[in-house]
Amino acid sequence: MGREFLDIFEEWAEEYDNSVTGQDPQYKEVFRDYDIILDEVSANSIGSVLEFGVGTGNLTVKLLERGHHVFGVEPSAAMREITSEKLPEADVVDGDFLHYPNPPFPIHTIVSTYAFHHLTDAEKNQAIRKFSETLAPNGKVVFADTMFETEIAKQQKIDEALALGFHDLADDLKREYYPLIGTMEELFKQNNFDISFKQMNDFVWLIIANYK
Numbered sequence: 001m002g003r004e005f006l007d008i009f010e011e012w013a014e015e016y017d018n019s020v021t022g023q024d025p026q027y028k029e030v031f032r033d034y035d036i037i038l039d040e041v042s043a044n045s046i047g048s049v050l051e052f053g054v055g056t057g058n059l060t061v062k063l064l065e066r067g068h069h070v071f072g073v074e075p076s077a078a079m080r081e082i083t084s085e086k087l088p089e090a091d092v093v094d095g096d097f098l099h100y101p102n103p104p105f106p107i108h109t110i111v112s113t114y115a116f117h118h119l120t121d122a123e124k125n126q127a128i129r130k131f132s133e134t135l136a137p138n139g140k141v142v143f144a145d146t147m148f149e150t151e152i153a154k155q156q157k158i159d160e161a162l163a164l165g166f167h168d169l170a171d172d173l174k175r176e177y178y179p180l181i182g183t184m185e186e187l188f189k190q191n192n193f194d195i196s197f198k199q200m201n202d203f204v205w206l207i208i209a210n211y212k
């Protein structure tokens, strides 16, 4: 499981980079400061990196530029194809948060942007447990994704989207498993991580979780 939204990405792949640069009005606020968000994730990464949901490779580029070894995992063939055209040197394989090949080197940081919400909260817990087994000692998880402080705040964003006629965005917020911050805190803590949060825009929060 966790791959139930793949068809969306097979179709979105060609246009994806236009969305992240703000050309799709429905997703403009979700991707506000996209570049800064990806910079922040890569600036907080240490050592060799395992990246999930690579998409079109925009975070991968930044990690490689900083000299990290990166092992990328991406379930969409269309997305992998775009990344391999952009970054022929990148090592990106088929897989997802729950099923992925053993990385070819020890992993010090696990990163992901705009992808963890494809898992249900129970699957997130399973994935986090697996991260703790995959990480080298003193490893960390650095994620950025949409999440909400309360159910009311989430419903407000759905209502705002509907009022603006942004039906794709409203459907997306209702369909996928955007978590509450308190749930993320609990899931990481119960798997032995110290966790901190930083708000990056109206939707996206940065998570830094250090394995104890």
Ligand SMILES: C[S@@+](CC[C@H](N)C(=O)[O-])C[C@H]1O[C@@H](n2cnc3c(N)ncnc32)[C@H](O)[C@@H]1O
Residues within 6 Å of the ligand: 001, 002, 003, 005, 006, 009, 020, 052, 053, 054, 055, 056, 057, 058, 059, 073, 074, 075, 076, 079, 095, 096, 097, 098, 112, 113, 114, 115, 118, 119
């Ligand atoms: C919104 S895109 C984000 C791409 C890129 N990380 C970025 O920040 O631009 C979400 C990505 O997650 C991938 N994805 C979907 N389900 C996934 C899963 N269960 N495990 C890992 N990646 C998944 C999609 O194929 C897609 O490439």
